[in-house]
Amino acid sequence: MASAARQVAPAAGRDPGHPVLGCVLVEFEEDEVRFVATDRYRFALRTLRPSALTGPPGRFLIEADALVALGAWAARAAEVTVTAGPEGSGIPFTIRHPGGSRDVVPADGAFPAYREMLAALEGPAHRVVVDRAALIAALDTCGADVPAVAVELGRDRLLVSRPDTGACAARLAAVREEAEPVRIGFDPAVLAPALEAAVGPDVLLEISFAPARPVLVRSADQGSFTTLVMPVALPARPAGGGRAP
Incomplete structure (x- = not known):
């Protein structure tokens, strides 16, 4: 309790x-x-x-x-x-x-x-499992003073960076089968507490790209706790791309 x-x-x-x-x-x-x-x-x-x-x-x-x-x-x-x-x-x-x-x-x-609201949620289009502490540290490094960070998914990796400059990019190992790149924005002041409230070493993110749909943040080893976080709009990519290989 x-x-x-x-x-x-x-x-x-x-x-x-x-x-x-x-x-x-x-x-x-x-x-x-x-x-x-x-x-x-x-x-x-x-x-x-x-x-x-x-x-x-x-x-x-x-x-x-x-x-x-x-x-x-x-x-x-x-x-x-x-x-x-x-x-x-x-x-x-x-x-x-x-x-x-x-x-x-x-x-x-x-x-x-x-x-x-929960009944209206669509199934996730993308799923990724990543080290929870590493993702929190990446948010702290890249997003302490910004309204949004960009989170980009690739095959077995996750990239966190500042969306305006592409700076302070943190590349994290992750578990993800799809190779299709996916880029989504989060307010770090909203996402970080959701990650901190989870338990266990790993966190599961489930992403649906239906309009105005939240992202599910769940402890990979505790199904009884679920958090939903609203994504935020991202600016266009900085000149030169900013995507990690």
Whole structure:
């Protein structure tokens, strides 16, 4: 639960004009609990399998920072019990373990219809697996002060560079079958947190080039955590190409 809170919270919004996006949606039904957050540029979903779940399906909103604090407190125990009232009841969300209990009153508001968004996603046109730490380091080197970086895929390699100059190019080994070159832009301030929230040494990127479609960023070894990141438009290639062989 603590790791789920840490993973999804960075995708929550920070705009006071849209307070509902500053919350994490918690849903429970049948045999799973879902933690969901989005700021409309990123989307994060983590699914947990509880040891037991009773009562009807439900959902509620918790401010992202409050959920992270609850998760940190809950991590002191090997197992916790979570209790929540019906949606809109105002009954506190309560976590209990042998060390005590904590209550949080759910927030008000209507969370975006994320299930419809997920159902509308098309299958990926391109897939690549790359070292997560190496990709984060490449973003830090090339994109710390720019609104976009260019990520170019080739066969078994990935190139990160500044789209305006082609400078500070970082070539990374990757796992990709297709030889067709693919170039896509990302805001490094959006992509880097999605990578940092993932776990394991490798990350999977799934890219669809349908208009305004997000890119799926997933831990290669943890299917229960998924992040979607919106790409950004890139300027034309710099004179001379800028493509690595």
